[in-house]
Amino acid sequence: MPELAYDGHTVQLNPEGFLLDKQQWTPQFAEVLAGKAGIGPLTERHWKVITFCREDAAREGQPPGLRRISKLSGVEMKELYQLFPKGPGKLAALVAGLPKPQGCV
């Protein structure tokens, strides 16, 4: 299992890079992963998405699909693709420490 060590923490990831234990998530983890995934420094808009994803996942018991994020987070589809280029559905969940969303939309 790949591990990520940063700033004194070591966390385990699954083979696709998703955080195994979501209790281990920290905002710093999000920044580190965003850097590695090529997203760049996280802005307020990124955080709006990440916060929504974490809150929605806690409520619904599963990570939100991209369409749900675009409808409910206040950040629309076009912008989501700008904030998380190359796979916003997966990348937002990755950075938010959530499992990969299962749906098709």
Add this chain to the structure above:
Amino acid sequence: MITETLTLDTAAPVMPESIAPQPVRKVAIICSKGSLDMAYPGLILANAARMSGIEATLFFTFWGLDILHKEKVDHLHVATVGNPSMPIPTIVGGLPGMESFATAQMKKQMEGLDIPSVREMIEMLDDSGAEIYACRMAMDMFKLEADDLLPQVKDVISAMDFFDKAAGAQIIFI
């Protein structure tokens, strides 16, 4: 068991393959059917590609143009006759109103599962950066103008243009 440890401060950090930037992948999807059930596969695949960071080009031809047609996109039907997948005997499927009824049932099921309408799928695809093209020859055959099509259609192109745009892409025919 070997665990790979990633650290921020090594000069050349090693990272799980999936997080590292990947070479660009492309898919090109040809949509030639216009029934409700056949409109979705191409659109869902293109959307899934975009969500996975794969570039997507869509080429609508023949009956696929109905999906892009302003007046028809909300009224695509599912076939009840000659459709071996439909659990309705042909003799019943051919009765007046059956096609509309079966279509309404299918739409209701999709709404129940919160599946977006065809129109919304096209909007989402455009927002996600997928490129949507209509086939020149089919446009001529059906006597359509660019104006008849949804605003998300990027251009009307020929099959050869499509192959240029699909260079390096995996092509899917629906």
